[in-house]
Amino acid sequence: MAKAHVYKRDHINTDEIIPARYLNTDNEAELAKHCMEDLDKDFVAKVKAGDVIVAGDDFGCGSSREHAVWAIRGAKVQTVIAKSFARIFYRNAINCGFYLIESADAVNKIKNGDEIEIDYDAGVIKTKKGKAKIQFLPLPDFALEIIRDGGLLDHIMKTSA
Amino acid sequence: MGMTITEKILARAAGVDRVVPGQLVDAKIDVVMCHDVTTPPAISMLVAKGIDRVFDPDKIVVTPDHFQPAKDVQSAELHKRLDVWARRHNIKHYYKLGRAGVCHALLPEQGHIRPGEVIVGGDSHTCTYGAFAAFSTGIGSTDLAAAIATGVLWFKVPASMKFVLSGALPQGVYSKDVILAVIGRVGTDGALYRAMEFVGPALADMSMEARMTMTNMAIEAGAKNGIIPFDEMTKSYLREHLKESVEYTVFESDADAAYIATEEFDCSKLEPMVALPHLPSKAVPIDQCAGQAMDQAYLGSCTNGRIEDFRVAAQIMKGKQVAIRTLIVPSTPEVWKQASDEGLFEVFYNAGCVISAPTCGACLGGFMGVLAAGEKCVSTTNRNFVGRMGSPKSEVYLASPATAAASAIEGKLADPRKYL
Ligand code: SF4
Numbered sequence: 001m002a003k004a005h006v007y008k009r010d011h012i013n014t015d016e017i018i019p020a021r022y023l024n025t026d027n028e029a030e031l032a033k034h035c036m037e038d039l040d041k042d043f044v045a046k047v048k049a050g051d052v053i054v055a056g057d058d059f060g061c062g063s064s065r066e067h068a069v070w071a072i073r074g075a076k077v078q079t080v081i082a083k084s085f086a087r088i089f090y091r092n093a094i095n096c097g098f099y100l101i102e103s104a105d106a107v108n109k110i111k112n113g114d115e116i117e118i119d120y121d122a123g124v125i126k127t128k129k130g131k132a133k134i135q136f137l138p139l140p141d142f143a144l145e146i147i148r149d150g151g152l153l154d155h156i157m158k159t160s161a
Numbered sequence: 162m163g164m165t166i167t168e169k170i171l172a173r174a175a176g177v178d179r180v181v182p183g184q185l186v187d188a189k190i191d192v193v194m195c196h197d198v199t200t201p202p203a204i205s206m207l208v209a210k211g212i213d214r215v216f217d218p219d220k221i222v223v224t225p226d227h228f229q230p231a232k233d234v235q236s237a238e239l240h241k242r243l244d245v246w247a248r249r250h251n252i253k254h255y256y257k258l259g260r261a262g263v264c265h266a267l268l269p270e271q272g273h274i275r276p277g278e279v280i281v282g283g284d285s286h287t288c289t290y291g292a293f294a295a296f297s298t299g300i301g302s303t304d305l306a307a308a309i310a311t312g313v314l315w316f317k318v319p320a321s322m323k324f325v326l327s328g329a330l331p332q333g334v335y336s337k338d339v340i341l342a343v344i345g346r347v348g349t350d351g352a353l354y355r356a357m358e359f360v361g362p363a364l365a366d367m368s369m370e371a372r373m374t375m376t377n378m379a380i381e382a383g384a385k386n387g388i389i390p391f392d393e394m395t396k397s398y399l400r401e402h403l404k405e406s407v408e409y410t411v412f413e414s415d416a417d418a419a420y421i422a423t424e425e426f427d428c429s430k431l432e433p434m435v436a437l438p439h440l441p442s443k444a445v446p447i448d449q450c451a452g453q454a455m456d457q458a459y460l461g462s463c464t465n466g467r468i469e470d471f472r473v474a475a476q477i478m479k480g481k482q483v484a485i486r487t488l489i490v491p492s493t494p495e496v497w498k499q500a501s502d503e504g505l506f507e508v509f510y511n512a513g514c515v516i517s518a519p520t521c522g523a524c525l526g527g528f529m530g531v532l533a534a535g536e537k538c539v540s541t542t543n544r545n546f547v548g549r550m551g552s553p554k555s556e557v558y559l560a561s562p563a564t565a566a567a568s569a570i571e572g573k574l575a576d577p578r579k580y581l
Contacts, residue, residue, distance in 0.1 A: 011349055011350070011440065013547075015526075015544075015546040015547060015548050015549050016548065019526065019548050019553075020525040020526045020549075021526055021527070021531075023198050023227070023525075023527075024228060024233060024235035024236045024238075024239060025235055026201065026202035026205065026302075038548040039547075057350060058349065058350040058353070058383065061349060061350065061383065062285065062544065063284075063525075063544075064199060064283060064284055064285040064287075064299040064300060064301050065198065065199065065301070066301035067202075069301070084350070084353070086353070086383060087353060087354050087383065087385055088285055088300065088301060088380075091300070091304065092300075092301035095301065095303035095304055095307075096303055142185060142315070151303060152303050152304065152307050153206060153207075153210050153212070153306055153307060153310075154210070156310075156311060157210065157212070160311075
């Protein structure tokens with residue numbers, strides 16, 4: 001079971017996910033201490049390993065900083081479920097081997113604090129209270145391959161070996 | 162069915178005759194841009210995987226810019242990692258302090274951008290180089306590591322959106338106002354995953370600098386790349402700036418190429434625009450926000466830190482005093498020297514501005530002019546998200562250099578047309 005941290009906003013940007021003042025490091029644990037800081041300064045205190053972030057459209061817009069993915073992963077967040085993702089953030093996540101879920105319904109059907117369960121293979125999110133069963137389209141095969149190999153660099157090493 | 166410029170360039174780079182939007186291709190990379198924030202992590206990834214190589218030391222351009230000169234010990238460490246790596250691999254085009262500048266202003270100026278090429282950089286505003294009829298897009302550190310090591314990256318071919326710009330720009334209205342109006346209309350995700358192709362007679366009068374201001378901000382509409390067809394203006398800029406391999410291939414969109422949408426703008430009807438906090442799409446004409454008090458004006462960045470931007474600002478500030486803190490940040494050493502030679506610094510000094518070394522500085526809230534809680538800044542940069550230039554409680558208003566200069570004089574958002 002994972003707890004959902006729901007932000008009903010669209011356009012949550014990389015400056016909010018990890019402000020530029022912390023970009024002088026690429027240490028994941030260090031970045032995690034400031035994850036979502038300019039959006040919700042209590043996030044780091046609230047989040048537990050395996051939790052999930054749920055948001056609206058265009059999540060991760062703004063800069064190309066992969067630090068945004070690292071900060072979220074460093075905070076031990078399992079996945080981000082959003083209505084849609086900004087292009088570079090989406091690509092970075094796949095390249096890092098971090099699974100993202102695109103779902104038009106999740107942000108409306110999941111309430112902040114809900115316990116949810118995700119079946120990645122079947123493409124289903126279940127809320128614990130059993131009320132909602134939300135379908136999503138699993139990532140395309142090429143992205144799954146990269147994720148399965150542990151990220152783009154490992155994937156390249158494997159496929160070019 | 163014909164192809165767009167973007168499709169033709171990607172097809173060429175993938176070694177195939179044609180591509181269609183949505184198709185995945187492995188494209189050969191012609192130039193990789195590296196700076197001090199996203200490249201050091203890419204280097205560490207390569208080291209961790211034991212991949213100690215670069216695909217071509219002549220095709221990688223390195224310029225520390227974000228925290229340059231080093232703002233603190235940690236950024237000095239980033240610069241050191243970059244430096245050690247660049248030397249170790251004999252990176253040919255490595256710009257060090259004194260010659261380094263804001264990446265997207267530096268690369269075209271130093272002749273690293275050619276039409277028809279595929280250019281990637283570890284920075285979202287890498288889309289700037291599309292002004293030269295090239296395909297260029299921003300990537301993160303893992304992609305950067307892969308591009309550095311292999312010279313190849315996967316891309317999904319974007320669908321193209323056409324922006325037809327007609328009519329001459331009125332006095333006091335610049336390409337920055339055009340792009341703010343465009344983003345204001347389509348929204349910050351209006352071109353998500355797409356190519357924004359700018360065409361139309363209004364482009365003919367725009368310098369390459371002015372065009373770069375527009376392609377620079379394609380990412381602010383969510384686009385993968387922005388692109389402008391090649392013309393005489395492109396040709397003469399390249400004749401002046403390309404130093405080596407002066408050959409390039411010009412691609413043009415076919416008359417029957419497919420566009421997912423077309424937007425038309427009559428530039429003659431535009432007014433100076435300001436994007437209100439906290440989205441670049443919150444663009445309004447100046448008369449809807451004039452009078453709003455400011456604490457700081459920032460003139461610089463990869464969007465509007467080029468020589469013509471400072472010429473306009475100096476024209477407005479000449480013989481006047483600024484009413485608020487005003488920072489002049491030339492984007493490259495060459496721009497700095499030219500502004501100095503032309504006597505612009507004297508104008509800025511006399512007006513009460515401070516002139517900085519070339520750096521990204523406060524554009525991303527790094528240093529050299531960050532904002533305190535509650536402060537407002539009129540800025541010629543490209544992004545006004547929460548906390549972008551400092552405190553999460555500060556505000557950024559995006560505008561052209563002319564509007565920023567006029568606002569600096571009045572200490573509040575002001576219409577530049579009365580000073581021209
Ligand atoms: S000037 Fe600003 S937008 Fe441009 S590359 Fe630097 S930080 Fe990014």
